[in-house]
Amino acid sequence: MEGELVDLQKQILELKKKRNALIVAHNYQLLEIQKVADFVGDSLQLAIKSAEAKGYDLVVFCGVKFMAEMAAVLSPDTPVYIPAPEALCPLASFVSSNKVRAKKKEHPGAPVVVYVNTTAETKSSCDIVCTSSTAVEIVESLGVDKVLFGPDKNLAEYVRRQSGIEIVDIEPQGHCYVHRMFDVAQIALLKEEYPDAVVLVHPECSPDVQDVADHVLSTGKMVKIVEESPAKTFIIATEVGLVEQLQDKHPDKIILPAYDGAICLQMKKNSLEKIAEVLEDLPEKNLVTVPAHMVDHIRETVERMYRVLGRPSIAGTAS
Numbered sequence: 001m002e003g004e005l006v007d008l009q010k011q012i013l014e015l016k017k018k019r020n021a022l023i024v025a026h027n028y029q030l031l032e033i034q035k036v037a038d039f040v041g042d043s044l045q046l047a048i049k050s051a052e053a054k055g056y057d058l059v060v061f062c063g064v065k066f067m068a069e070m071a072a073v074l075s076p077d078t079p080v081y082i083p084a085p086e087a088l089c090p091l092a093s094f095v096s097s098n099k100v101r102a103k104k105k106e107h108p109g110a111p112v113v114v115y116v117n118t119t120a121e122t123k124s125s126c127d128i129v130c131t132s133s134t135a136v137e138i139v140e141s142l143g144v145d146k147v148l149f150g151p152d153k154n155l156a157e158y159v160r161r162q163s164g165i166e167i168v169d170i171e172p173q174g175h176c177y178v179h180r181m182f183d184v185a186q187i188a189l190l191k192e193e194y195p196d197a198v199v200l201v202h203p204e205c206s207p208d209v210q211d212v213a214d215h216v217l218s219t220g221k222m223v224k225i226v227e228e229s230p231a232k233t234f235i236i237a238t239e240v241g242l243v244e245q246l247q248d249k250h251p252d253k254i255i256l257p258a259y260d261g262a263i264c265l266q267m268k269k270n271s272l273e274k275i276a277e278v279l280e281d282l283p284e285k286n287l288v289t290v291p292a293h294m295v296d297h298i299r300e301t302v303e304r305m306y307r308v309l310g311r312p313s314i315a316g317t318a319s
């Protein structure tokens, strides 16, 4: 089996070269997929990378569909393919543009900030997008007392606590089922065994789990902290794909999942076989498209986020 996988990985690397393709993979992808990717990162990093896909003929985006849609919006001249078009994020399905409009009627004048984990249709009805690593900064930048936010209620609570601004949940039940799997008791047990471990928690975890963290942060920032910290042991509360990546990169450190069953089944719908098939045949069903009438608005909401972060305009980076 292992030999077959290595062969398939080699085949993908050859096809990638032949097609002049850029493969990007989210931190939650299977490790065997991360190993054939040109770039692995969190949703913001992948969006930026896709917008910078200069010189490539196509992008293969290994993640869930909303992420690939962002890449397609930001990289209009380069076709974006997703190996598993059926990989949909359940968190994203909590909020639609109809719900956004209904909430706006209840709170006229309040700006709408949506987490990147939303469909293109939902993003087309917001004022600005954010990622888990930028949510607090984006909300604070608006200079208002009240913001409508969705779809994740735990990220909303994190922003509420950090900013002191009134955050109205567009959907009070919105959550990620994977990040809801963690609990304080499991982390306490691990801490008993590894008292020096640094606890890193994603802001999609519930507030009581956030409370026992040493740091609450995005997967991209978790990667950085493990790289840069002198600490030797980490307990990680996010999807296990990141834990596997970190343990692989840092064999001298102990990287423990806060719960080893925290697996996103949607992310795992991508596979080496599907990547090879995309590169071989470029099937129409795997090509990611966003309705033309939504594209300009979504680009503008991302441009607004970039401006807050001090990043160059998409127009200056897209191929």
Ligand code: SF4
Pocket: 028, 064, 089, 090, 091, 092, 117, 176, 177, 178, 179, 239, 264, 265, 266, 267
């Ligand atoms: S881990 Fe959660 S938020 Fe991320 S893609 Fe899976 S269900 Fe969606």
